[in-house]
Amino acid sequence: MADQELEELTGTETPRLTPLETLRHSTAHVMAGAVKRLFPEAKVTIGPAIEGGFYYDFDVARPFDDEDLALIEAEMKVIIDANHTFERAELSRDDARARFAAAGETYKVELLDAIAPDTVITTYRSGDFTDLCRGPHVGSTGEVKAFKLISVAGAYWRGDERNRMLQRIYGTAFFDRKALAEHLHRLEEAKRRDHRKLGQALDLFSINETIGGGLVLWHPKGARVRYLTEQYWREEHFANGYELVYSPHIARDDLWKTSGHLTFYRENMFAGMDVDGKEYLVKPMNCPFHVTIFKHGLRSYRELPLRMAELGTVYRYERSGVLHGLLRVRGFTQDDAHIFMRRDQLADELQRTLSFCLHILRTFGFTEFKLYLATRPEKFVGEISQWDEAEAALYEALRVSGIEYEVDAGGGAFYGPKIDLKLRDAIGREWQCSTIQVDFNLPERFDLTYVGDDGAKHRVVMLHRALLGSVERFFAVLVEHYAGAFPLWLAPLQARVITISEKQEEWAREVCAHLVALGLRVETDLSPDKLGAKIRRAQLEKIPYMLVVGDKEVAERTAAPRARDGKQTEARPLEELGRWLMEEARIPRGGVAREAAAGTTTA
RNA sequence: GCCACCGUAGCUCAGUGGUAGAGCAACGGUUUCGUAAACCGUAGGUCGUCAGUUCAAUCCUGACCGGUGGCUCCA
Numbered sequence: 001m002a003d004q005e006l007e008e009l010t011g012t013e014t015p016r017l018t019p020l021e022t023l024r025h026s027t028a029h030v031m032a033g034a035v036k037r038l039f040p041e042a043k044v045t046i047g048p049a050i051e052g053g054f055y056y057d058f059d060v061a062r063p064f065d066d067e068d069l070a071l072i073e074a075e076m077k078v079i080i081d082a083n084h085t086f087e088r089a090e091l092s093r094d095d096a097r098a099r100f101a102a103a104g105e106t107y108k109v110e111l112l113d114a115i116a117p118d119t120v121i122t123t124y125r126s127g128d129f130t131d132l133c134r135g136p137h138v139g140s141t142g143e144v145k146a147f148k149l150i151s152v153a154g155a156y157w158r159g160d161e162r163n164r165m166l167q168r169i170y171g172t173a174f175f176d177r178k179a180l181a182e183h184l185h186r187l188e189e190a191k192r193r194d195h196r197k198l199g200q201a202l203d204l205f206s207i208n209e210t211i212g213g214g215l216v217l218w219h220p221k222g223a224r225v226r227y228l229t230e231q232y233w234r235e236e237h238f239a240n241g242y243e244l245v246y247s248p249h250i251a252r253d254d255l256w257k258t259s260g261h262l263t264f265y266r267e268n269m270f271a272g273m274d275v276d277g278k279e280y281l282v283k284p285m286n287c288p289f290h291v292t293i294f295k296h297g298l299r300s301y302r303e304l305p306l307r308m309a310e311l312g313t314v315y316r317y318e319r320s321g322v323l324h325g326l327l328r329v330r331g332f333t334q335d336d337a338h339i340f341m342r343r344d345q346l347a348d349e350l351q352r353t354l355s356f357c358l359h360i361l362r363t364f365g366f367t368e369f370k371l372y373l374a375t376r377p378e379k380f381v382g383e384i385s386q387w388d389e390a391e392a393a394l395y396e397a398l399r400v401s402g403i404e405y406e407v408d409a410g411g412g413a414f415y416g417p418k419i420d421l422k423l424r425d426a427i428g429r430e431w432q433c434s435t436i437q438v439d440f441n442l443p444e445r446f447d448l449t450y451v452g453d454d455g456a457k458h459r460v461v462m463l464h465r466a467l468l469g470s471v472e473r474f475f476a477v478l479v480e481h482y483a484g485a486f487p488l489w490l491a492p493l494q495a496r497v498i499t500i501s502e503k504q505e506e507w508a509r510e511v512c513a514h515l516v517a518l519g520l521r522v523e524t525d526l527s528p529d530k531l532g533a534k535i536r537r538a539q540l541e542k543i544p545y546m547l548v549v550g551d552k553e554v555a556e557r558t559a560a561p562r563a564r565d566g567k568q569t570e571a572r573p574l575e576e577l578g579r580w581l582m583e584e585a586r587i588p589r590g591g592v593a594r595e596a597a598a599g600t601t602t603a
Numbered sequence: 604g605c606c607a608c609c610g611u612a613g614c615u616c617a618g619u620g621g622u623a624g625a626g627c628a629a630c631g632g633u634u635u636c637g638u639a640a641a642c643c644g645u646a647g648g649u650c651g652u653c654a655g656u657u658c659a660a661u662c663c664u665g666a667c668c669g670g671u672g673g674c675u676c677c678a
Contacts, residue, residue, distance in 0.1 A: 063606070063607055063608095064607085065607080065608085066608095151672060151673075152606095152607070152608095152672085152673085153606075153607070153672055153673030153674070154605070154606030154607060154672095154673060154674060155606085155673065155674045155675095156605075156606090156674055156675075159674065159675065160674095160675085161604075161605060161674070161675060165605060165606050165674080166606090166674090167606080167607085168606095168673070168674080170672095170673085196671095200614075201614085207670095209651085209668075209669050209670090213669075213670090268676095268677090314678090316677090316678090318676080318677080319604055319605095319675080319676080320604070320669090321604060321605075321673090321674085321675085322604095322674095322675075322676065322677080323670095324671090327678090328676090328677075328678085329678095332678070334678065335678095336678095432677090432678080433678080434678095435678075466678065468678090469678045470678045472678085473678060474678090498638085499635095500635080500636065500637055500638095501635040501636060501637095502635060503635075528633095528634075528635070528636095529636090529640085529641080530634090530635085530636050530637090530640085530641060531636070531637055531638060532636090532637090532638065532639060532640065532641095533639080533640050533641080534638090534639095535638050535639055535640095536638095536639035536640055537639085537640085538639090539638095539639055540639080546638080548637070548638065550637055551637095552637085560637090560638085562638060566638085566639090568638070
């Protein structure tokens with residue numbers, strides 16, 4: 001929301017700031033005042049409240065460093081202690097322009113010139129700092145009690161890379177120290193859960209320089225989680241009326257011409273390759289292949305809806321600076337599907353798709369969702385009546401789901417309206433994974449038709465959807481949601497049999513073999529280390545269960561489970577142990593069987 | 604791609620203008636132990652790459668490669 005303040009100033013929107021946003025925005029003013037005192041030559045630009053805090057962008061000769069941040073914080077405390085009131089003043093446009101121009105605040109002049117003609121121009125003064133600003137603010141600087149500057153980063157003026165790079169200082173503020181401490185704690189917690197760190201620590205995956213940025217190597221443990229995810233996904237798709245397909249990684253340029261990708265998506269596609277004098281390109285999307293499968297023969301209305309799904313690996317060129325762990329990569333696998341149907345089937349199909357989506361996500365332990373409907377943009381293909389119909393169907397699907405939603409009017413793609421779904425993770429962060437999009441474009445481009453009951457050909461309506469989004473991103477979200485402590489059904493290793501001394505080796509092997517034969521993922525730790533060391537190791541690997549075997553267990557033909565949350569339970573006879581673990585490891589389809597992120601906070 | 608910061612052993616990290624250390628892991632041995640770290644030893648690094656400055660560069664300078672935080676974009 002870099003334009004938030006800009007919008008306020010230009011009067012294009014009138015968002016009332018919440019009390020917390022007001023505080024944060026006021027803190028941004030205090031910070032700007034401190035910066036101007038310490039760096040008089042700095043030019044101020046904008047400083048809005050954002051989710052989690054605020055920022056202010058400055059044009060300075062030299063970038064800020066951490067020492068500067070400390071100095072600025074100290075100066076802010078001086079301003080806060082002085083308890084200056086925020087004084088609002090109205091002034092004429094010319095007066096304002098003259099003042100800011102005289103002060104050398106060229107960015108403010110630019111903002112001023114963008115303000116709608118009949119808007120009242122206001123400034124806010126706190127102590128020696130006056131800023132062009134619509135407000136509101138808190139009463140005085142003394143009301144800023146709990147704040148912290150977080151980081152510095154480069155940011156382009158008005159977010160446009162052709163403009164000058166400014167220095168952005170991020171900070172946060174709360175009404176009391178406790179809330180600030182909690183916020184900082186959450187940031188720490190997010191760091192602790194970072195999938196890149198856990199990916200390394202738990203040996204799940206890596207990204208290797210020699211292979212290339214944004215290209216993922218799945219190590220055995222990560223690959224196991226992925227396999228389990230995909231297997232579950234496949235089973236559910238078969239059980240819900242989908243057919244699975246496979247398509248190649250490259251295709252001739254003709255396909256991409258027809259689909260329009262070569263005109264609209266070329267920037268994100270890897271360079272083509274010459275094969276026998278024909279150009280081939282690596283696929284950035286799966287749709288053209290599925291469409292081609294659909295077109296393979298005449299389709300009857302009786303076959304529709306035809307649901308075609310694929311875990312399709314695509315490659316997209318992303319600028320090096322945006323690559324980020326598994327969340328933003330250059331090669332990834334979409335859990336893609338395309339649904340071909342009659343126009344009259346759209347409403348039902350949307351509801352069905354959304355509910356299927358929620359069912360899958362709940363299985364993985366997510367319980368809170370938010371939906372976003374993006375409607376017809378200015379530039380669009382197809383007829384308005386078609387759009388209206390589709391949007392009505394989308395609204396109905398949203399309503400039926402019973403989940404909170406927001407409408408992004410005009411935010412749809414040119415080819416159709418869509419629903420995006422964000423899920424909330426264990427520490428309250430939102431992640432966008434699922435998307436359900438209506439497409440009026442490809443059916444035209446590829447001339448997709450079916451034969452109706454009237455014997456005539458009719459245009460197909462098409463739906464794209466991805467539930468997990470990309471397997472890579474979803475895996476990263478899972479890692480962070482569970483802090484690496486996967487639920488039993490997804491854990492790469494479900495249990496480790498731990499001996500106390502080498503006397504129990506034989507029984508430990510037997511216990512392990514029995515459980516493995518049941519299909520459980522179990523191994524033994526027969527090393528000569530002490531029990532405590534073995535427990536510690538298993539604990540660090542976040543293995544759900546440790547099965548301790550000492551002389552007593554050998555004599556009784558049992559094993560003593562210790563859960564990774566530290567809970568120890570009675571030793572159980574081997575057969576019973578197996579039955580119990582099998583029951584625990586069942587896939588919680590639809591999330592009914594088990595609590596979402598139980599036990600993850602202690603891990 | 605742009606701005607800032609970072610790159611030392613498999614991992615986590617010290618360190619210095621005179622070519623390098625710790626802990627963990629690995630390997631060898633001793634110990635056979637009841638719920639988060641037993642002990643001893645061995646091995647392991649052209650200090651991201653390439654240039655430059657210097658008698659001498661892991662350290663200073665530059666370029667490049669890669670990573671991190673942002674900007675922009677997005678699954």
